[in-house]
Every structure is written in C-alpha cells, then in structure tokens.
Amino acid sequence: MRSIWRTLDRGPLRDIALVCLAVGVIGVSYGAASVTAGFAWWFPVLMGALVLAASSEFLFVGIIAAGGSPIAALLAALLVNARHLPFGLAVPDVLGRGWRRLLGTHLMNDETVVFALAQDGLPRKRAAYWACGLGILVCWPIGAALGALLGSVVEDTGALGLDAMFPAVIVALVLPALKERALRRTALTGCALALSAVAFLPAGLPVLAALAALPLFVLISKRQDASPAPTEPDPNQGPEPSASSKSSKSSKEAAR
Incomplete structure (x- = not known):
C-alpha cells in the first residue's frame, strides 16, 4: 500500500x-x-x-x-x-x-x-x-x-x-478521453446502439450492444494513420514564390 x-x-x-x-x-x-x-x-x-x-x-x-x-x-x-x-x-x-x-x-x-x-x-x-x-x-x-x-x-x-450516481461517475471519468475524435465517435455510436436496445433488451444487456461499435474505433484509427500529416513550411527558406513569379522565371529561362 x-x-x-x-x-x-x-x-x-x-x-x-x-x-x-x-x-x-x-x-x-x-x-x-x-x-x-x-x-x-x-x-x-x-x-x-x-x-x-x-x-x-x-x-x-x-x-x-x-x-x-x-x-x-x-x-x-x-x-x-x-x-x-x-x-x-x-x-x-x-x-x-x-x-x-x-x-x-x-x-x-x-x-x-x-x-x-x-x-x-x-x-x-x-x-x-x-x-x-x-x-x-x-x-x-x-x-x-x-x-x-x-x-x-x-x-x-x-x-x-x-x-x-454510477452512470454520472463513469461519464465524468471518460469525458477527458472524448477529446480524441476516434474515441468520441465510437462512444457516441455505442451510446446510440445501447439506447436503441433499451426498448427490447432486459436491464444490463444494452451495454453489451454498445460493444458492437468497437470496430468503428479501429477503422477511424487506421484512416487517421493512413492520412498524410500536414507539412509545415521551413522558416529558413522564406515564403514560397507565387505562380506569376514562377511563370515569369520560366519565360526568362526559355528566352535564354
């Protein structure tokens, strides 16, 4: 202890x-x-x-x-x-x-x-x-x-x-984790599944229906990993030249 x-x-x-x-x-x-x-x-x-x-x-x-x-x-x-x-x-x-x-x-x-x-x-x-x-x-x-x-x-x-008190405590514990998009969408989908199952399942079983949303978390996470991260411009290289300056430069090189 x-x-x-x-x-x-x-x-x-x-x-x-x-x-x-x-x-x-x-x-x-x-x-x-x-x-x-x-x-x-x-x-x-x-x-x-x-x-x-x-x-x-x-x-x-x-x-x-x-x-x-x-x-x-x-x-x-x-x-x-x-x-x-x-x-x-x-x-x-x-x-x-x-x-x-x-x-x-x-x-x-x-x-x-x-x-x-x-x-x-x-x-x-x-x-x-x-x-x-x-x-x-x-x-x-x-x-x-x-x-x-x-x-x-x-x-x-x-x-x-x-x-x-029990659901209130659980909600308070998981709220900080819902800032992540994959977890937030999966949790909302699981809540929707559980609420839709309340009408025809006995007490305690709708929470198991929410587990059907777990594959959604895997799918969203794979999409996030596959998407390329945005590239930040290098401050040492200065601003990127505009399209007009690029075209004028290419015409000058062709004239030479």
Whole structure:
C-alpha cells in the first residue's frame, strides 16, 4: 500500500476516493433493493464481496424479484459480465503475476480499468488499479450492508435515486478521453446502439450492444494513420514564390 501512495499524486488519489465513496452509496441502493425483493440481509453483502460487479448483481436481483428463475438470472448476470473480456485485454500487464493476478482479476471492473488506462506509465497504472479495486472491495459490501438495514425501513428505495450516481461517475471519468475524435465517435455510436436496445433488451444487456461499435474505433484509427500529416513550411527558406513569379522565371529561362 505504501507504494500506491508514493506513486500516485493527490489528484488521482482524491478522484479514486470519491469514486469509491460513490460506489458505496450505490451499494446502499443495491442492499436496500435486495432486502425489499425478499433476500436475507447477508445475501447482498456476500454477493458484493464475491462477485464485485454492480450491474450483474442488480440484474440478478431484479430478475429474481420479477419472478424469474435463478438459472436465468445467473445466465443474464454472466452475459453482462462478458464485458470483462475486453477489460482483461486492455490491462494485461497491470494485473501482475501469481496470486496477485488472481486477486487483480477479481478486482476488475469499470472503474478500476478506467483509472488504470487514464495513467501514464505502468507503475502509475498498477497503483491506480489496485487503489481503486481495493477501495471498491471495501466500500461496496459495506454500502450493501447499510442498504440492507435501510431496506427494512424504507419501502420505496428507488425514490432515493442513488443508482443515478454510477452512470454520472463513469461519464465524468471518460469525458477527458472524448477529446480524441476516434474515441468520441465510437462512444457516441455505442451510446446510440445501447439506447436503441433499451426498448427490447432486459436491464444490463444494452451495454453489451454498445460493444458492437468497437470496430468503428479501429477503422477511424487506421484512416487517421493512413492520412498524410500536414507539412509545415521551413522558416529558413522564406515564403514560397507565387505562380506569376514562377511563370515569369520560366519565360526568362526559355528566352535564354
């Protein structure tokens, strides 16, 4: 842990702390919704520590609460967690080796990957990944436990609007990266695909439809690499001669 504090500056550490706090608040909503749906108080806490994936946990509880079978809820949750496959391809060197790699894989989620990719250099990426992952591992189950206690008192937990914090935090994290044209167009296309899929897909699955926009990023990046870079005039050579001066010079040379 000392290496994390020494590697990261105050800015990233402050942002990580705020995100972990926001995740804990979302955990309150998750725990309250689970108890309201009929689960025991310990269930969201145990799921929060072992699964550590908010969207799949929300989807699992929602399907069970709607009368679905546990098998269908499990399959839907696994499908939502399929987004971790490209996550693992994006941060293979950050996870480490041996038991650290196993623990690092368990800590993988949207926030840890975003913070890792936002840093420069492998040491800073690793420090941000582990700081965020361990913080969420603590805050998410604690929030779920507080929510389980709250769910026995508040009947309509959706009125609190706690689940709106998660997308707000993710948007705030990815906004600086959208300055790049390829990322911006790909993100907007993915948003359009996800919004169009909301009408006919269950909760948690539209985000997977957004992954269909990934080939667009590769295509735009290849076009940018293939386009020639604009050449700047050499200040030592002076201004380029105009067309009239070029024609007069060529006529003089022909007369000679």
